[in-house]
Amino acid sequence: MRKKIVAGNWKMNNNLQEGIELAKEINGLVESTDIKDVQVIIGAPFVHLTELNKAITSNKIRVSAQNCADEKSGAYTGEISASMIASTGTECVILGHSERRSYYGETSEILVKKTNLCLENNLTPIFCIGEVLEERESGKHFDVVKSQIADGLFHLSVEDFGKVILAYEPVWAIGTGVTASADQAQEMHAFIRKTLAEQYGEEAAQNCSILYGGSCKPSNAKELFSNEDVDGGLIGGASLVAEDFMGIITAF
Numbered sequence: 001m002r003k004k005i006v007a008g009n010w011k012m013n014n015n016l017q018e019g020i021e022l023a024k025e026i027n028g029l030v031e032s033t034d035i036k037d038v039q040v041i042i043g044a045p046f047v048h049l050t051e052l053n054k055a056i057t058s059n060k061i062r063v064s065a066q067n068c069a070d071e072k073s074g075a076y077t078g079e080i081s082a083s084m085i086a087s088t089g090t091e092c093v094i095l096g097h098s099e100r101r102s103y104y105g106e107t108s109e110i111l112v113k114k115t116n117l118c119l120e121n122n123l124t125p126i127f128c129i130g131e132v133l134e135e136r137e138s139g140k141h142f143d144v145v146k147s148q149i150a151d152g153l154f155h156l157s158v159e160d161f162g163k164v165i166l167a168y169e170p171v172w173a174i175g176t177g178v179t180a181s182a183d184q185a186q187e188m189h190a191f192i193r194k195t196l197a198e199q200y201g202e203e204a205a206q207n208c209s210i211l212y213g214g215s216c217k218p219s220n221a222k223e224l225f226s227n228e229d230v231d232g233g234l235i236g237g238a239s240l241v242a243e244d245f246m247g248i249i250t251a252f
Protein backbone atom coordinates (compact mmCIF):
# COMPACT_ATOMS: atom_id res chain seq x y z
CA MET A 1 0.00 0.00 0.00
CA ARG A 2 1.18 3.54 -0.76
CA LYS A 3 2.73 5.24 2.26
CA LYS A 4 3.67 8.81 3.09
CA ILE A 5 7.45 8.92 3.17
CA VAL A 6 10.07 11.62 3.68
CA ALA A 7 13.56 10.32 2.92
CA GLY A 8 16.75 12.28 3.43
CA ASN A 9 19.77 11.71 1.23
CA TRP A 10 22.83 13.05 3.00
CA LYS A 11 25.01 12.27 -0.05
CA MET A 12 28.74 12.61 0.79
CA ASN A 13 28.26 14.93 3.76
CA ASN A 14 28.95 14.65 7.51
CA ASN A 15 31.75 12.73 9.16
CA LEU A 16 30.71 9.92 11.51
CA GLN A 17 30.40 12.08 14.63
CA GLU A 18 28.42 14.74 12.77
CA GLY A 19 26.17 12.08 11.28
CA ILE A 20 25.40 10.55 14.67
CA GLU A 21 24.64 14.01 16.12
CA LEU A 22 22.30 14.87 13.25
CA ALA A 23 20.55 11.50 13.43
CA LYS A 24 20.03 11.92 17.19
CA GLU A 25 18.66 15.39 16.64
CA ILE A 26 16.20 14.14 14.01
CA ASN A 27 15.31 11.17 16.23
CA GLY A 28 14.54 13.51 19.14
CA LEU A 29 12.38 15.78 17.00
CA VAL A 30 10.48 12.86 15.49
CA GLU A 31 9.84 11.34 18.94
CA SER A 32 8.57 14.62 20.36
CA THR A 33 6.34 15.56 17.40
CA ASP A 34 3.13 14.07 16.08
CA ILE A 35 4.24 13.18 12.58
CA LYS A 36 1.09 11.13 12.02
CA ASP A 37 1.63 8.21 9.68
CA VAL A 38 4.68 9.63 7.89
CA GLN A 39 7.59 7.25 7.56
CA VAL A 40 11.05 8.85 7.81
CA ILE A 41 14.16 7.49 6.11
CA ILE A 42 17.72 8.69 6.58
CA GLY A 43 20.06 7.91 3.66
CA ALA A 44 23.57 8.02 5.05
CA PRO A 45 27.10 7.14 3.90
CA PHE A 46 28.12 3.49 4.41
CA VAL A 47 30.44 4.24 7.33
CA HIS A 48 27.52 5.73 9.31
CA LEU A 49 25.08 2.87 8.96
CA THR A 50 25.98 0.69 11.96
CA GLU A 51 26.16 3.59 14.38
CA LEU A 52 23.01 5.25 13.08
CA ASN A 53 21.06 2.04 13.55
CA LYS A 54 22.21 2.05 17.19
CA ALA A 55 21.51 5.76 17.75
CA ILE A 56 18.01 5.83 16.30
CA THR A 57 15.31 4.69 18.71
CA SER A 58 12.17 5.89 16.93
CA ASN A 59 10.27 3.18 15.10
CA LYS A 60 9.21 5.83 12.57
CA ILE A 61 12.74 6.20 11.22
CA ARG A 62 14.49 3.72 8.92
CA VAL A 63 18.11 3.93 7.83
CA SER A 64 19.10 3.72 4.17
CA ALA A 65 22.35 3.28 2.28
CA GLN A 66 22.93 5.32 -0.88
CA ASN A 67 24.23 2.54 -3.10
CA CYS A 68 25.23 -1.14 -3.07
CA ALA A 69 27.44 -3.43 -5.14
CA ASP A 70 26.01 -5.22 -8.18
CA GLU A 71 27.60 -8.52 -7.12
CA LYS A 72 26.88 -10.75 -4.13
CA SER A 73 30.42 -11.04 -2.77
CA GLY A 74 33.97 -11.75 -3.83
CA ALA A 75 36.96 -9.96 -5.29
CA TYR A 76 35.46 -6.50 -5.80
CA THR A 77 37.82 -4.22 -3.91
CA GLY A 78 36.11 -1.26 -2.30
CA GLU A 79 32.57 -2.46 -2.89
CA ILE A 80 29.85 -2.92 -0.25
CA SER A 81 27.32 -5.68 -0.82
CA ALA A 82 23.58 -5.63 -0.15
CA SER A 83 23.96 -8.38 2.45
CA MET A 84 26.64 -6.38 4.29
CA ILE A 85 24.29 -3.39 4.35
CA ALA A 86 21.43 -5.53 5.66
CA SER A 87 23.69 -6.91 8.39
CA THR A 88 24.00 -3.40 9.90
CA GLY A 89 20.23 -3.25 10.48
CA THR A 90 19.77 -0.91 7.52
CA GLU A 91 16.46 -1.35 5.70
CA CYS A 92 16.67 0.64 2.46
CA VAL A 93 19.11 1.47 -0.35
CA ILE A 94 18.90 4.45 -2.72
CA LEU A 95 19.53 3.13 -6.24
CA GLY A 96 20.09 4.86 -9.57
CA HIS A 97 20.39 8.39 -8.23
CA SER A 98 21.20 10.70 -11.15
CA GLU A 99 24.57 11.48 -9.56
CA ARG A 100 25.45 7.79 -9.72
CA ARG A 101 24.05 7.41 -13.22
CA SER A 102 26.04 10.38 -14.55
CA TYR A 103 29.29 10.33 -12.48
CA TYR A 104 29.72 6.57 -12.05
CA GLY A 105 28.18 5.24 -15.24
CA GLU A 106 25.37 3.37 -13.54
CA THR A 107 23.26 1.81 -16.29
CA SER A 108 19.85 0.15 -16.19
CA GLU A 109 21.61 -3.21 -16.60
CA ILE A 110 23.60 -2.60 -13.42
CA LEU A 111 20.49 -1.33 -11.63
CA VAL A 112 18.56 -4.50 -12.43
CA LYS A 113 21.26 -6.50 -10.62
CA LYS A 114 21.36 -4.09 -7.68
CA THR A 115 17.57 -4.07 -7.33
CA ASN A 116 17.51 -7.88 -7.27
CA LEU A 117 20.25 -8.05 -4.66
CA CYS A 118 18.40 -5.54 -2.45
CA LEU A 119 15.15 -7.48 -2.65
CA GLU A 120 16.93 -10.78 -1.97
CA ASN A 121 18.32 -9.21 1.19
CA ASN A 122 14.99 -7.68 2.27
CA LEU A 123 16.23 -4.18 1.57
CA THR A 124 13.81 -1.63 0.12
CA PRO A 125 15.22 -0.06 -3.03
CA ILE A 126 14.50 3.66 -3.37
CA PHE A 127 14.76 3.67 -7.14
CA CYS A 128 15.47 7.09 -8.71
CA ILE A 129 14.31 8.20 -12.15
CA GLY A 130 14.17 11.58 -13.85
CA GLU A 131 15.08 13.61 -16.91
CA VAL A 132 17.80 16.20 -17.53
CA LEU A 133 16.90 19.74 -18.57
CA GLU A 134 17.56 19.19 -22.26
CA GLU A 135 15.19 16.21 -22.29
CA ARG A 136 12.42 18.25 -20.65
CA GLU A 137 12.94 21.21 -22.95
CA SER A 138 12.73 18.98 -25.99
CA GLY A 139 9.56 17.32 -24.69
CA LYS A 140 11.19 13.91 -24.14
CA HIS A 141 10.77 13.76 -20.36
CA PHE A 142 7.87 11.28 -20.34
CA ASP A 143 9.68 8.92 -22.74
CA VAL A 144 12.88 9.11 -20.69
CA VAL A 145 11.13 8.26 -17.44
CA LYS A 146 9.09 5.49 -19.09
CA SER A 147 12.30 3.90 -20.42
CA GLN A 148 14.04 4.16 -17.05
CA ILE A 149 11.12 2.23 -15.51
CA ALA A 150 10.96 -0.29 -18.37
CA ASP A 151 14.73 -0.90 -18.47
CA GLY A 152 15.45 -0.88 -14.73
CA LEU A 153 12.37 -2.49 -13.24
CA PHE A 154 10.95 -4.77 -15.95
CA HIS A 155 11.83 -7.85 -13.92
CA LEU A 156 9.77 -6.97 -10.85
CA SER A 157 6.60 -8.80 -9.88
CA VAL A 158 3.42 -7.10 -8.69
CA GLU A 159 4.38 -8.02 -5.09
CA ASP A 160 7.84 -6.52 -5.57
CA PHE A 161 6.25 -3.14 -6.26
CA GLY A 162 4.98 -3.13 -2.70
CA LYS A 163 8.61 -3.39 -1.59
CA VAL A 164 10.04 -0.70 -3.89
CA ILE A 165 9.88 3.07 -3.49
CA LEU A 166 10.20 5.20 -6.61
CA ALA A 167 11.71 8.68 -6.52
CA TYR A 168 11.07 11.08 -9.38
CA GLU A 169 13.94 13.53 -9.42
CA PRO A 170 14.05 15.96 -12.33
CA VAL A 171 17.82 16.35 -12.64
CA TRP A 172 17.46 20.07 -13.41
CA ALA A 173 15.92 20.59 -9.96
CA ILE A 174 18.58 18.72 -7.94
CA GLY A 175 20.64 21.06 -5.78
CA THR A 176 19.80 23.98 -8.05
CA GLY A 177 17.18 25.73 -5.93
CA VAL A 178 14.84 25.34 -8.92
CA THR A 179 11.91 23.13 -7.98
CA ALA A 180 9.44 21.49 -10.31
CA SER A 181 6.13 23.28 -9.88
CA ALA A 182 3.43 21.38 -8.01
CA ASP A 183 1.67 20.89 -11.37
CA GLN A 184 4.80 19.57 -13.08
CA ALA A 185 5.40 17.16 -10.19
CA GLN A 186 1.79 15.93 -10.19
CA GLU A 187 1.76 15.56 -13.97
CA MET A 188 4.86 13.33 -13.93
CA HIS A 189 3.83 11.35 -10.84
CA ALA A 190 0.43 10.62 -12.40
CA PHE A 191 2.23 9.54 -15.58
CA ILE A 192 4.52 7.22 -13.60
CA ARG A 193 1.55 5.67 -11.79
CA LYS A 194 -0.30 5.22 -15.08
CA THR A 195 2.82 3.60 -16.59
CA LEU A 196 3.06 1.19 -13.65
CA ALA A 197 -0.65 0.35 -14.00
CA GLU A 198 -0.29 -0.32 -17.73
CA GLN A 199 2.88 -2.39 -17.45
CA TYR A 200 2.38 -4.21 -14.15
CA GLY A 201 -1.29 -3.75 -13.23
CA GLU A 202 -3.30 -1.43 -11.00
CA GLU A 203 -2.23 -3.25 -7.84
CA ALA A 204 1.44 -2.51 -8.52
CA ALA A 205 0.63 1.14 -9.20
CA GLN A 206 -1.32 1.47 -5.96
CA ASN A 207 1.29 -0.39 -3.89
CA CYS A 208 4.19 1.79 -4.88
CA SER A 209 5.01 5.08 -3.14
CA ILE A 210 6.37 7.73 -5.51
CA LEU A 211 8.51 10.46 -3.94
CA TYR A 212 9.47 13.81 -5.43
CA GLY A 213 13.09 14.99 -5.19
CA GLY A 214 14.73 18.21 -6.29
CA SER A 215 15.15 21.33 -4.14
CA CYS A 216 12.30 20.33 -1.85
CA LYS A 217 12.29 22.62 1.21
CA PRO A 218 9.99 23.37 4.15
CA SER A 219 8.62 26.32 2.14
CA ASN A 220 7.47 24.28 -0.88
CA ALA A 221 6.92 20.78 0.61
CA LYS A 222 3.28 21.36 1.54
CA GLU A 223 2.31 22.39 -1.97
CA LEU A 224 4.23 19.49 -3.55
CA PHE A 225 2.90 16.88 -1.10
CA SER A 226 -0.70 18.02 -1.47
CA ASN A 227 -0.77 16.51 -4.96
CA GLU A 228 -2.76 13.32 -5.40
CA ASP A 229 0.14 11.23 -6.73
CA VAL A 230 3.01 12.67 -4.69
CA ASP A 231 3.60 10.37 -1.72
CA GLY A 232 6.45 12.33 -0.17
CA GLY A 233 9.96 13.47 -0.93
CA LEU A 234 13.58 12.46 -1.35
CA ILE A 235 15.42 15.37 0.19
CA GLY A 236 19.05 16.33 -0.35
CA GLY A 237 20.34 19.64 1.03
CA ALA A 238 17.44 20.29 3.41
CA SER A 239 17.92 16.88 5.07
CA LEU A 240 21.26 18.04 6.47
CA VAL A 241 19.59 20.48 8.88
CA ALA A 242 17.34 18.78 11.43
CA GLU A 243 14.81 21.64 11.69
CA ASP A 244 14.49 21.93 7.90
CA PHE A 245 14.06 18.17 7.52
CA MET A 246 11.38 18.24 10.22
CA GLY A 247 9.71 21.16 8.46
CA ILE A 248 9.34 18.89 5.45
CA ILE A 249 8.25 15.84 7.47
CA THR A 250 5.48 17.88 9.09
CA ALA A 251 4.38 19.42 5.77
CA PHE A 252 1.88 16.61 5.16
Ligand SMILES: O=C[C@H](O)COP(=O)(O)O
Nearest residue numbers: 009174175214215236237
Ligand atom coordinates in the same frame (compact mmCIF):
# COMPACT_ATOMS: atom_id res chain seq x y z
O1 LIG B 1 18.44 12.78 -3.41
C1 LIG B 1 18.07 13.96 -3.29
C2 LIG B 1 18.01 14.81 -4.45
O2 LIG B 1 19.13 14.71 -5.24
C3 LIG B 1 17.56 16.22 -4.18
O3 LIG B 1 18.62 17.01 -3.71
P1 LIG B 1 18.30 18.52 -3.27
O4 LIG B 1 17.15 18.45 -2.31
O5 LIG B 1 19.56 19.00 -2.63
O6 LIG B 1 17.93 19.26 -4.51
